[in-house]
Amino acid sequence: MKHEQLANDIIERVGGKGNVKSVVHCITRLRFKLKDEKKANTESLKNMDGVVTVMQSGGQYQVVIGNHVSDVYKAVVSVGGFKDEGATDDAPTDEPNGNLFDRFIDLIAGIFTPILGVLAASGMIKGINALFVAIGLLENTSGTYQILNATGDGLFYFLPILLGYTAMKKFGGTPFLGMTIAMALVYPALEGIPGASEPLYTLFSGTMFESPVYIEFLGIPIMLMTYSMSVIPIIVSTFFAAKVEKFFTKVIPSVVRMFLVPMMTLLIIVPVTFIVIGPIATWASQLLGSFTSWSYDISPLFAGAIIGGLWLVFVMFGLHWGLVPIAINNFAIQGYDTILATMFTHSWALAGAILAVWLKSRDKKIKTLSAPAFISSIFGVTEPGMYGIALPLKRPFIITLITSAIGGAILGFFRTTGYVLGGLGVFQFPTFISPEGFDMGFYAAVIAAVLGFVLAFVLTWVFGNVNKKEQESPVTGGNSGKK
Template identity: 70%
Template sequence: MKYEKLAKAIIENVGGKENVNSVVHCITRLRFKLKDEGKANTEVLENMDGVVTVRQSGGQYQVVIGNHVPDVYKAVVAEGGFESNRPVDDPDDKSNKGSLLDRFIDMISGIFQPILAVLVASGMIKGFNALFIAMGWLNEASGTYQVLNAIGDALFYFLPIFLGYTAMKKFGGTPFLGMLIAGALVYPALDPGAQAGEPLYTLFAGTLFESPVHIEFFGIPIILMTYAMSVIPIILSTFFAAKLENFFARIVPDVVKTFVVPMLTVLIIVPLTFIVIGPIATWASQLLGAGTIWLYELSPVIAGAVVGAFWLVFVMFGLHWGLVPIAINNFSSQGWDPILALMFVHSFALAGALTAIWMRTKKQKLKTLTPPAILSAIFGVTEPGMYGIALPLKKPFIFTLIASGIGGALLGLFGTVGYAMGGLGIFQLPSFIQPKEGINVAFIGALIAAAVGTVLAFVLTYFFSGANKETEEPAPQAEDNTKQNVTSKVIESPLNGEVIKLADISDSAFASGALGKGVAIKPSEGKLISPVAGTVSALFDTQHAIGIVTEHGAELLVHIGMDTVQLEGKFFNAHVAQGDKIEKGQLLIEFDIEAIEKAGYDIFTPVVITNFDQYTSIETAEEGKIQVGKPIIFLDK
């Protein structure tokens, strides 16, 4: 683990495991309750790399860490074998992260975010390579095509390996361990297509879930499936792997921990993935395939609506593999297939939604990413636009599904079918041409369905997704108590009160500027107002502190009072939750100033930029009276 060495040193210098009654963490520091604070080596801790300072207050021995405190806390708990109680300010408190769907989408988008740029680049290369084939400029036997295909397809084929790294990192495990697990899943010899000869036996023969078994693991049958290009299997595997790794890190002796922990983790997780996740995904795919055929026989329109609306979801979970064998069988037995034709509109609907986002958004990053993602979607490569843009924004993804479902219903209504295993996106269109009749009503229906899906997704996203929200703060106007210069970004005051220098407050960790650059405010009114538009990145049970990531990337921390975490939420009332999108001027937290001071706590409130190292200059308002909405921090990059 990244912070294992630091955790060992901290535990040793607070007097060892036996001197610790309990440990929790708040937004910036580890809070130990020690049996004997005299045994702690404060001087050594204060001079330790990774520790900002040490404070002793309210019966707690506080080791100030900074932004990385959740990671250090996990390492301390693992190293010391302490009970992992929910910390007082736990940013991983799932109760504060919205609905299960919101948390799932946030997790998926967070896992894909680090690879988004290369995902878009790969999608463009794949799309252009398909265009070169369609135009006759290249053929599939040429070396140029094969090299370009390898470049464009490598990330998608080995996607589980990339996600193994990012997912394991997100879940708190060792990223390279996630890559190892994913590598085993896509190992060529364990792909179903690599299995030659008759199976050892067949499970559930004669039923819908009939599954050939080619290999066993200590006598346990393994139902192989194709994990290349899949998403959910590796995410599930790394989720449990991270927990298993942390468990072994607590019980395995230090002398062999370095290699025994990863060995035990992969020896358990990889076989379990093959034995459990593989069969579940395989059977779910088979059930989906059988259900789709039944639904098409019942009503092509309903089947088109279902396949069209949920195709992207099927792809996300790897369930679409249940439809591909049915389509191949249809082509070989009757020369045509209706199933894969029904998903035709999804890439055009996504392109329509992405176009609306590009036209409406003022976020520079989205402006840059959407054009190549639109092009990729038209060419049938939907992963960049889906995972990188539409899914994180939620509403555009939902509108894409709706438009694709309506387009699928139209395909069913027109009786559009495919006569060959064609390409994707615009390159699938030629497969709808009837070999004898040529262009017929069914082919025209495909064009109409694609147009309807594109326009509908565009309109819904353009008018109802909120993609037009401002993302940049206006340039500050000169005020009597502000700097008289124009800066690139401005943070306004979230409180009415009096500005003082950060260095003048009693908390040395904040006063030193180690936890962030900014100011402190002595509030005159118990209302914390959002100074920016952005996202609540941290809000804790005690509701005394809030972290905000602004839409221009500044990470803002507002900590109401000194040591007010010990009030355990009394006198605070939050009006937002972690993960919420917030607007400038929105009421965030109400607090009772008089009650807090009467309880013996200092009410001075630091307002700091925690990612200050990303700015070349941070200037603050002069000391004196301040009102909500007046600039207090000026940022230059």
């Protein structure tokens, strides 16, 4: 009943059921697409009990709830009569609000948000498995290791299939059609051809695009690439697949549309993906990975300070979605990533700042918000602490950015590397364990986390002005001090 009342209040303040085009949720936020954001009563929403804050970014009206957002989301869908994880009408191809940049952020968020939970869970399992091997509890030849490895690695190997679903849904096509395209890309028989036979000939010899040709399609050379764990090829192919499907839906008679539309779409898109989209996207991925590595190699310390120090700002404006595909791409191309590793300190610095606020504040509501926000930050979920505590009090947020930058510089200087994708906060430690065991990069991650936590705690305790009246009001919902 508590969630239903909150859901009713939220729907009323976003402009009513008729103003909602769609609603989904991520780890901590309800993500609305509204027909007119001006109809929403943002200030009233921010001051509601049960709502941390409101953000408007990437063409989305985001109501930050906290760790129990899934329960509130179910109530919102039930009370509002909305489609679960979908649009409120039958027009999934509606263009997102905002400019080109907002639409890009909306696209990335829409594709990756639905799988974030299982993505993080799989990464945690892989990290724990690596930890067990590193400390000698398991042998990497044991059956237990193999089962745990399959459990954690299965999602990453078949990632294109999940992205085929979410991307096709985002582009307004049939999700299972996108999955089928992805299944063709990771079909084991095709992936095994390069190791089982000699190439017919080689294209672009002597260049970074050198590609041996093992098979042809209607006389056209097929440059077989490895698409397991890939991101860009399936997103691009589903973009075109949605348009091709829409075309055939218009021209094919309804009596045979059910099977002819997907058949014709697959017959066109799958070969085109293998012949054109796949190779070009893979080459682009290789260039992007090379450029990222080159930039990092110039000054890892500076790169780490920038990424680590600004990570929460990226999250606040939705910019972090632009770095996630790069990291996944690095794992697919290089087998490891140094980019997302440099942001590791941010959750520990935020946790230190929140702990200082929790212990020092005399405001009951701040104390109530601080406890779960602190615990969430330890496990890498930063939105409750950032929006509920650090940002409204301002100084703790600035202190968090500074200490995160210091930690990021340390991680960059010692070239801390993530060897598996996934895991947040305390669960991210195992991802830094090298296949050869513990190295200086792992120890640097421990040092950066401890230093970020302690330094943020001390600086917030001394300079945070936690009990300053005019800074308490944004959290408590009282007078902000303005006349």
